[in-house]
Amino acid sequence: MIVSSESDDSGLGNPGRMARLGLRSKRIERINPGSVCDIYNGCESVFHGMTNSRIERQELPSPRYTYGGDDYVFVEVAEAMSFDANFTAQAITQEIRSRDRDDLIEVAPANASYLIQFDPERLHPDDLIEELKELGEEIDISEYRWEARVFDFPILYQDPWTHETLMQFRDRHQDPDATDLEYSAQINGFEGVQAFIDAHSGAPHMVTMVGFVPGLPWCFQMVPREEQIEVPKYRQPRTDTPGRAVGFGGAFTAIYPVRGAGGYQLYGRTPLEVLDVDQNLPDFQESMVLPNPGDILDFRQIDREEYDAIREEIEAGTYEYTYETVEFRPDEFFRRPHEYNRELVEAIE
Amino acid sequence: MIRVIDPGISTTVQDTGRFGHYHIGMPPSGAMDQFSHTVANYLVGNDEDAATLEMTYGGPDLAFERDALVAVTGADMSPAVNDEPIQAWTAVAVEAGDVLSLDFATEGARSYLAVAGGVDVPSIMGSKSTYTLIGIGGYEGHQLEEGDELAIADVPDRSDRAGTSVDASHRPDYGEGDRIRVVMGLCEYRLTDEGREEFLGATWKISDEADRVGYRLEGPDVEPMFEGREQPFGAGTDVTNVVDVGYPVGSIQMAGQPIVLMRDAVTGGGYATVGTVISPDRDRLSQSRTHSEIGFEAVDVETALDARAERDDRLEAIRTDVR
Numbered sequence: 289m290i291v292s293s294e295s296d297d298s299g300l301g302n303p304g305r306m307a308r309l310g311l312r313s314k315r316i317e318r319i320n321p322g323s324v325c326d327i328y329n330g331c332e333s334v335f336h337g338m339t340n341s342r343i344e345r346q347e348l349p350s351p352r353y354t355y356g357g358d359d360y361v362f363v364e365v366a367e368a369m370s371f372d373a374n375f376t377a378q379a380i381t382q383e384i385r386s387r388d389r390d391d392l393i394e395v396a397p398a399n400a401s402y403l404i405q406f407d408p409e410r411l412h413p414d415d416l417i418e419e420l421k422e423l424g425e426e427i428d429i430s431e432y433r434w435e436a437r438v439f440d441f442p443i444l445y446q447d448p449w450t451h452e453t454l455m456q457f458r459d460r461h462q463d464p465d466a467t468d469l470e471y472s473a474q475i476n477g478f479e480g481v482q483a484f485i486d487a488h489s490g491a492p493h494m495v496t497m498v499g500f501v502p503g504l505p506w507c508f509q510m511v512p513r514e515e516q517i518e519v520p521k522y523r524q525p526r527t528d529t530p531g532r533a534v535g536f537g538g539a540f541t542a543i544y545p546v547r548g549a550g551g552y553q554l555y556g557r558t559p560l561e562v563l564d565v566d567q568n569l570p571d572f573q574e575s576m577v578l579p580n581p582g583d584i585l586d587f588r589q590i591d592r593e594e595y596d597a598i599r600e601e602i603e604a605g606t607y608e609y610t611y612e613t614v615e616f617r618p619d620e621f622f623r624r625p626h627e628y629n630r631e632l633v634e635a636i637e
Numbered sequence: 638m639i640r641v642i643d644p645g646i647s648t649t650v651q652d653t654g655r656f657g658h659y660h661i662g663m664p665p666s667g668a669m670d671q672f673s674h675t676v677a678n679y680l681v682g683n684d685e686d687a688a689t690l691e692m693t694y695g696g697p698d699l700a701f702e703r704d705a706l707v708a709v710t711g712a713d714m715s716p717a718v719n720d721e722p723i724q725a726w727t728a729v730a731v732e733a734g735d736v737l738s739l740d741f742a743t744e745g746a747r748s749y750l751a752v753a754g755g756v757d758v759p760s761i762m763g764s765k766s767t768y769t770l771i772g773i774g775g776y777e778g779h780q781l782e783e784g785d786e787l788a789i790a791d792v793p794d795r796s797d798r799a800g801t802s803v804d805a806s807h808r809p810d811y812g813e814g815d816r817i818r819v820v821m822g823l824c825e826y827r828l829t830d831e832g833r834e835e836f837l838g839a840t841w842k843i844s845d846e847a848d849r850v851g852y853r854l855e856g857p858d859v860e861p862m863f864e865g866r867e868q869p870f871g872a873g874t875d876v877t878n879v880v881d882v883g884y885p886v887g888s889i890q891m892a893g894q895p896i897v898l899m900r901d902a903v904t905g906g907g908y909a910t911v912g913t914v915i916s917p918d919r920d921r922l923s924q925s926r927t928h929s930e931i932g933f934e935a936v937d938v939e940t941a942l943d944a945r946a947e948r949d950d951r952l953e954a955i956r957t958d959v960r
Contacts, residue, residue, distance in 0.1 A: 354822030356885035357913035358941035362823050369871025369880045381660075394659035396883045398905055399871065403883030405659070408942055409949070497881060499662040499905035502771055506881060513870070520874045521907075538907065539871035540881070546771065565771050576773075577661040 341512045343622045346370040351424060353417045358408055359393075361416050364401040369539055373400035374496045374508065375429040375618050378582055382434060383423060397581045398497045399506060399540070430619040437583045438492070440610035440636050442590040442598060445469070445485045445556035449530045454554045460524040468553040472519045472536065488517065488555065489587040491629050493541055495579045503545040503563030505579040510621065510629055525551035532558050534587075541587075543579075559590075559598035560609070568605040578609070582616070586633050612636050638702040639752070639787040645697035645739065647848075650756050650775035650787075652688045654900065655764035662904050665886060666766035666774065669849060669900055669923035670747050671916075672948065673711035676803055677751035679956045680708035680728045682795045687755030688765040690781070692748045693848075694926075696739020697781060699750075703733045706753040706795045710803075712745025712811065712924060726808050728959075730799040745811035745924040753798075754790035768901060770850075801959045807951060811924045816934040818918045820941050823888060824879050824909035832862025836911065840930050841895065847927050849901040851890075854931075859891045863909070873907050881907045887914035889933075897922060915941040917948040 352364040363380075366373035374397075381397040384404070391410035396403045406416055446469065458464040463471040473484035493507035509516055521537040526549060529535070533544045535552025542552050545563035562579055564572040571578065579585070590598075601607035612635040620628045641648075651674065654667025668674030668691055675685040690697075696714040709716045709725045716723050717738050723729045725748075731737060739748060758765050758776055767775025776785055821833070828836065841854040863876045871880045877891045884903065888910040890896045897914055899922075914922060915936065925931055936944075 352826070354825070355820050355913070355938045355941075356823060357820050357887050357915045358938065358945045359916055360885040360913060362883070362885065364824070364882070366869075367872070367880065368869035393656050396660040396904070398881060398883045400880045401882045403659070403885060403905075405656075405885070408945055412942075413938060497883075497905060498660060499881075499883065500903045502658075502662040504662055508871075518870075538873045538878075538880070563771065565773060575661070577658075577663075579661075581660060 341514075341625070343371055343512055343625050345622060346372040348372055348376065351421075353420065355413055356403070356405075358413075359405055361404045361406065361413050361420070362401065363404075363420060366400045369400050369496075369508065370513075371494075371508070371510075371618070371622070372429065374494070375432065376424070376427070377402045378434070378496075379427045379429050379432045380420065380423050382582075383427065384420075396499070398499070399508070430622065433615050433617055434582055435613055436494075436616040437580075437611045437613050438632050438636050439579075439583065439585050441558060441560065441585040441587050442594065443489065443534050443556045443558050443587050444592060444595040445489075445534075445589055446481070447557040447592075447595070450533050450554040450557055453526065453528055453530060453533070456528070457522070457526045460522050460526060462520065462523060469555055472517065472553055472555070475519065476517050484517075485555075485589055487515070488536075488541070489589050491515075491626070492584050492586045492633060495581055495583040495585065496540070498577070498579055498581055500542075501545060501548070503577040503579065505543055505562060505583075505585070507541040507543075507585055508539060509541070510584070510625060512625060519553050521551040522553070525549055529554070530557060532561070534558055557595075559595045559602060560607075561602060569602065569607060570605075571609045584614075584616070584632060586636065610636050639705075639756075639789065640700040640702060641781050641783055641785040641787070642698040642700055642736065644781040644783055644785070645692050646695035647693040648697050648781040649691050649767040649769070649849075650688050650758050650781075651691045651766045652764055653686045655762050655766055655768070655774070658762055659883070659904055663762070664768070664901055664904055665764075666768040666849075666900050667764065668749060668766075670711055670749070670920045672809070672920045672952065673747070673749045673924075674751075675952055676726070676807075676955055677708045677710040677749040678755075679952075679959050680710070680726070680798075680801055680803065681706045681751045681753040682792075682798055683751060683753065683755055685952075687751065687790075688758060688775075689752075690750040690756060692739055692750065694746055695741045696748055698736060698738045701731050701733060701735045701737065703789070704794075704796070705731050705789060706798060707731055707737065708751050709739070709748055710751075711748040712742040714739035714742050714748045716748075724802065727802040728798045728800065730796045742926075746926050747923055752789050753795045754792035757788040757790040770901065798959075803955055804958060807955050807958075809921070809924070811921075815921060815925060815931050817922055817931050818915045818936045818941065818944065819889065819912040819933045820915060820938055821912040821935050823885070823911060823913065824882065825911045827864055827877075827879070827909045828862050828911060829864050832864075833911075836862055836895075837933050837935055840932055842930050843925055843927050844894075845927055847925075849899055851899050851902050852897040852922060852925075854895045854897070856894070859893070859895060863891075877909050878907050879909045881905055882910065884910055885913045887916065887919045888912070889914070899923070915944055917944050920948075 654665035772778030
């Protein structure tokens with residue numbers, strides 16, 4: 289992923305930056321800043337009437353730098369999840385990755401932390417930590433920009449497959465008499481399941497981390513803290529979850545790439561693949577994994593008919609994902625999240 | 638060509654690992670005991686990144702359909718060619734028609750079979766290693782099955798190396814009660830002082846769930862080792878939960894019981910990790926058997942780096958010896 293800072297006086301001193309900017313400017317779709325107001329007319333309830341709210345900036349603590357054995361450095365930017373913590377982790381890892389160094393083996397951002405594996409024959413962990421500390425001080429995330437892909441992401445909420453699974457594991461759930469959606473709606477103060485679904489699909493979600501298994505995105509909804517959904521995980525993990533299930537745990541939506549164990553509340557199923565091992569689908573030609581950290585998923589509620597139609601195309605290997613590449617601007621997002629989200633989503637409408 | 642007569646308990650094609658894709662959730666896979674994998678390759682004149690067979694607990698029976706130079710290292714599985722015992726940690730010439738058989742491991746858990754030229758399977762994302770969870774790498778993405786046919790990469794005849802052997806002083810022994818060295822860190826701050834002491838002082842038994850994904854350990858309850866707190870936003874409700882982090886290979890995840898994450902592990906998640914087994918001891922732990930006991934010894938990062946350099950020096954000495 290390409291990243292750069294807006295101004296040339298950021299002090300990063302990276303000679304590759306201009307070249308990358310040049311490359312990027314050809315690929316970025318310009319965002320149309322107009323006509324944002326009419327799209328969400330009549331959907332005020334989605335935002336609890338807080339259309340003017342901002343993302344409150346978080347004062348981050350001093351990061352914790354620690355060693356992972358002899359070959360990893362782990363940096364916890366903050367204990368709590370926030371856009372500030374995640375964007376900081378993303379900005380630092382994007383910057384260090386763009387330097388194409390051969391003494392680094394893995395550079396992996398996480399929700400509020402990041403992990404780097406290095407080659408101890410070429411680099412001492414203390415030197416790496418020093419460098420990361422300097423980067424942490426230099427990078428101002430409100431000045432950062434990165435290329436993000438905004439994906440249309442259809443979901444069949446209350447689908448029959450995850451419903452069957454969740455009914456099978458009621459004894460492991462906080463509320464055995466309600467479905468996962470009914471429970472989540474209730475503890476988050478929504479009037480009913482549909483109002484909850486409207487909120488979950490009413491603003492886009494940022495992929496703040498990819499992992500656990502290949503292709504699984506952790507998605508953090510791009511709304512102010514007070515509008516965010518928070519739900520506990522199952523009391524005891526299930527031994528089964530259908531592939532492509534859309535789950536929620538803590539403050540994150542997860543999409544299960546393959547069938548397996550899981551502990552997140554089950555809301556629905558997407559017809560889309562996030563992992564295509566055989567790389568049959570056109571959008572998987574470069575990588576078997578679709579989502580990357582920093583991508584944006586716009587969840588959209590669909591009916592069974594559309595679900596089946598998309599599945600047919602996916603299975604035929606002809607489905608093409610709907611997405612646009614945009615320049616993501618944290619400062620704009622922090623200042624006017626709802627409007628900015630609408631502009632982002634407009635790119636794919 | 639090598640034809641699989643009997644695949645053994647769990648045999649996979651592995652190399653040094655698949656790197657550069659951790660950020661999309663791809664663990665490295667690769668040989669669990671990199672030391673034994675590397676030495677097996679050196680014995681037959683390969684570079685360390687040639688693919689070998691990793692054989693777990695019980696080895697396979699393999700029919701060679703062409704002449705080859707082979708070497709078996711790691712756990713002792715009483716290797717034999719046409720029922721005649723052969724030396725482990727030694728290059729051995731086999732002929733077309735020979736059957737190489739490996740038995741149950743008497744010491745250690747994993748043996749490695751290298752063939753001059755290397756096992757020839759397609760490279761996926763830069764590695765021949767098998768990752769069975771999503772079925773990539775190795776032989777069609779799965780562990781070997783009866784009737785599978787493995788190609789061997791063509792190389793000039795190396796049979797003059799037959800008899801080359803690793804000096805006894807360089808062969809590890811797989812004793813019980815090993816101290817596994819750990820650099821404490823990651824989310825270690827979540828433990829109380831007493832909890833940390835208890836964790837490091839305890840004897841841990843390797844459970845039945847000990848495989849390429851991770852080693853689940855049995856011992857004292859881990860939850861009381863944690864500092865109580867009001868859980869931060871997004872972390873989840875359990876005291877052992879954190880906002881999801883990336884997990885180093887070798888890190889110890891506190892999920893009900895400690896789990897040492899191995900080379901096919903999940904790349905991240907929401908349980909606190911409290912330390913990382915140092916890389917030479919990941920090799921040793923890979924040879925520790927289910928139901929055996931281990932303890933953890935905290936070391937500082939300089940000790941960890943020295944231990945790694947010592948392992949690398951030893952490998953270099955072996956490489957020079959067997960050249």
